[in-house]
Amino acid sequence: MEVSMTTNRNFLVLATRNHPLYDTLKGLDVEFYDLESHAPFEEKWSHYRECDLVLDFTVISPDKKLELLKHLNIQFDFPIVSDLTTYWGELFIEKVSGLRGAVSFNFPSPTNCYEYYAIDERTKDGLEDFFKMLNVEGLRVDCPGIGFTYPRVISMIINEAYFALEDRLARPKDIDTAMKFGVNYPLGPFEWAKKIGHKNILCLLEELYKVTGDPRYRPSQKLRLEANLI
Amino acid sequence: MTLNSVLVVGAGTMGRGIAQWFAQQSVKVQLLDSNEATVKTAIDSINASWDKLQAKGKFSEAETNKFKESLSACNWENIKPDTDLVIEAIIENLEIKNDVFNKLDGICNSETVFASNTSSIPISSLAKSLPLERRERFLGLHFFNPAPIMKLVEVIKGHWSKEELISDFTTWFTEHKKEVAICNDSPGFIVNRVARNFYGESLRVVNHYDTEKMKEVDNVLKKCGGFRMGPFELMDLIGIDINYSVTESVWNSFYNEPRFAPHQLQKKMVDSGRLGKKTNGGFYDYE
Secondary structure, rough: OOOOOOOOOOOEEEEEEOOOOOOHHHHHOEEEOOOOOOOOOOOOOOOOOOOOOOEEEOOOOHHHHHHHHHHHHOOOOEEEEEOOOOOEHHHHHHHHEEEEEEEEEOOOOOOOOOEEEEHHHHHHHHHHHHHHHHEEEEOOOOOOOOOOOOOHHHHHHHHHHHHHHHHOOOHHHHHHHHHHHOOOOOOOHHHHHHHHOOHHHHHHHHHHHHHHHHHHOOHHHHHHHHHHOO | OOOOOEEEEOOOOHHHHHHHHHHHOOOEEEEEEOOOOHHHHHHHHHHHHHHHHHHOOOHHHHHHHHHHHHEEEEEOOOOOOOOOEEEEEEOOOOHHHHHHHHHHHHOOOOEEEEEEOOOOOOOOHOOOOOOOOOOEEEEEEEEEOOOOOOOOOEEOOOOOOOOOHHHHHHHHHHHHOOEEEEEOOOOOHHHHHHHHHHHHHHHHHHHHHHHHHHHHHHHHHHHOOOOOOOOOHHHHOOOOOHHHHHHHHHHHHHHOOHHHOHHHHHHHHHHHOOOOOHOOOOEEEEE
């Protein structure tokens, strides 16, 4: 990803290596913390006097994520924004008062445009400057829901493609061809899954299943297999 | 495999498109419909479409004339028995389709391949009442609307379809610049099954009739997902009733599998008669 390196704002960025933007974020003109080499709950960030946004790009279990966000909320008076692509964002926003926004970078977009949520204009303005640094477009939405909209819809399409594979309906390349040339999808579901990462899709489906209790979100065994192979 | 002649049965939207595309491939096309006036209207409309394309410089006058010569109307009395391929594109009704295929079996030579453009009826159910030799030369050829433009053909293997038949048609379509997806005979085939949740999940994100939220979902899926149209505007274009009926059909075929369950909002829209663009109102207003 081509990025614009400078900004007038101060961003504190926390990330884990399994985030797709990890390398890009590390190269930005920001205070960067790799949370795998820094123990997140022991770190003292109180020496940050000036910061516009604290941006969390960790990809960890939902319980740990909530714990981390609560910890950041105690440590900082600055607005916190978290990548909540595979989480129940609506709940996190309710539970953590300092969490002022959410982004959805964990599901790469074929158009480089990402949904985001911002409670207030200060967070929105900060995020828009951050998107400029990243050279991506942001699309403000009304609510992060569970996994925003694009991640949720594409996960269900990909899950169905894996179910179809389980049923021996067709080969992956035929399924990809069918969706690209029959309904003009920009990518076939298997190509898409590769870009997003099977683990991410599985995490989101499991979260949807856990939150809603609806069996429609049951992940395909083949998808589960792919997610566990890597 | 060479295809010199095709009989297209059904002169509705799909039949017209299929007939037009085959004529453009230098294949002699006969177009048949239970209503002779429909065939005439269809041929006039195809000819008008070629004239427009010629005016735009897409085809030369010689090409257009050749296409027009390739396409003719027919009725049950003048079907050419030695036609290489029959493609049925009539109403989605098993009984009516079976009647048509049985009738055609009595007319066409044993070498003629039978195909259906069905999007929801199992190919094997359509072939089962025919003699074994014909069943082996029976397959699904599912085109997408508009057939002359959309590149995909789903080539569907019925229970009795010979492997050689599938590979011959795959090669032929590929040589004629179509993209082929081979699949087994299963409800919705590939596209109508895998695409179900483009609509189904979007309906669950919205959950209620909320125009602002529907606009947001359409916008997100176009801008972030790279889809050409959003699910709600697409359902309005297709017809909410048509989309609901495909969803119900796939859901029923999979023994009410929750992944395919229709959403109550679809049903509400159908019950209220707001079916999309065709009724000047669906998820959005068009008046």
